[in-house]
Amino acid sequence: MEIITKAKGGNVDEMAEKVFMESIRILGGLKKLVEYRNLTWLPSLAEAAYVIVLRNETIKTYREIAETLGITEQTAKNIATADEEKVKSYIMEGGERPNEHIAGGIAKLAYKTLKQKGELEKIEIKEEEVEALGIDWAVHVLAAIKGMDFPAEKEALKERLHEMKIMGKDAEEILEKIEYPVKSPAELLHKIKEKLHD
């Protein structure tokens, strides 16, 4: 009798991507991998990221995971049961290579980190939800200022945001009221929001 004790769901592909990226970060970033000519690790990491997400976030058996990914059941098992602590100390401190699935251990570390930070299930807000929340203007502003250099001055911002309406008000009018220079896109949104509520 299969017993499920944890909530399952969410987007597997998205979660696997996040685990994959976090695994690379744990290894010191993509640049480090290039420098040490370790790019061949990437396929194993991708595979391991999927196994870990499928094992922990869905209710697939090892056999089903193996079939989904086109790997053997034993590989899926080795990845999911790798001792991440042993792998961690091997990566950090070197020494003798443990008899564990290295990519599996790294993906598990990445999965745990994301899970602890609550970043794995972070809800991505969809377009219609953004509109329903009345915060779609922020998306439009960010799209309009894409590629701009910050800190930014009034004229540069006005050029990008001219003719734009923010919650019924002229963007240019709002830009007149805020203080310059604006240090970052986040600060711009913040300042616009303040003026909207004035």
Place this chain on the structure above:
Amino acid sequence: MPEYKYHELGDLAKEAPKLFGIPTGTKLDEMFFKIEEEDGALVKKPLGGLPYLSVFNISGIPDTGKSLFAEQFAAYQASKGYKVLFVTVESPANFLYSAIKEKCKALSLDFDEVEKNIVVIDASEEEELRENPKALMETMAYAIKEKKITNVIIDSITGLYEHKEVMARQIVRQFFNFLKKWRQTGLFVSQKRSAQASESVEAAGGLAVAHIVDGTIVVDKKLIMSQREASLYKKPIGDVIRLIRIDGCRLSGHDSRTWVFEITELGIVNIIAPLAEYIRR
């Protein structure tokens, strides 16, 4: 112009579910029926179980056999090779395991087969599953999709809205719609407060939830406390008489009488006879 969705009645013929029974392994199976034409005459034919794709409530006060019935239904369906999803909100999964194993022994069902075909979601110990209907439904969707589930039992649906009873209708509606969307035959165990009389609308689940589901099975018990009752029910004073009835079913015809049933020492629900007949015996 906004687009409104409507159907001509005739268009729905292909989508309409076939009417047949999903056996529960109890006499209840003979209490649902359909009308068929035979040699030019209309005859009543037993459905052989809960109507396919129906969602039923089984409602009653504590110790009336609701969970036993639900477990029996799960074990019986699983023994026939159908995949059952059992969402346990009250009893932790390991206890449910033992209960179903015992049930299989008592009913001479092949436990290996049953075990293979039941998937359990244990919401009893995981707060997120109990408190967040969306998380539970996503988990259920996974199980239904990946394990090819056809029957779903939630024991109990009341456990999903305890301490927020104003949400009862909303939560029952969400799970009802969910099971309809995933084309499941469903059984919700619904707890009734002992203060609510068995003939009251609350007996059917309380807070008008009975209006949402396709039908309700009401189970009740009565303690025999007078000589008159003892001679009426032919049981000694202090014994319990157990009653079961189908309180409405919108998908098929059903027996509307109150029946007497017993819970055997092995925890099996055994429906005996209609109350009127039982008394006449």
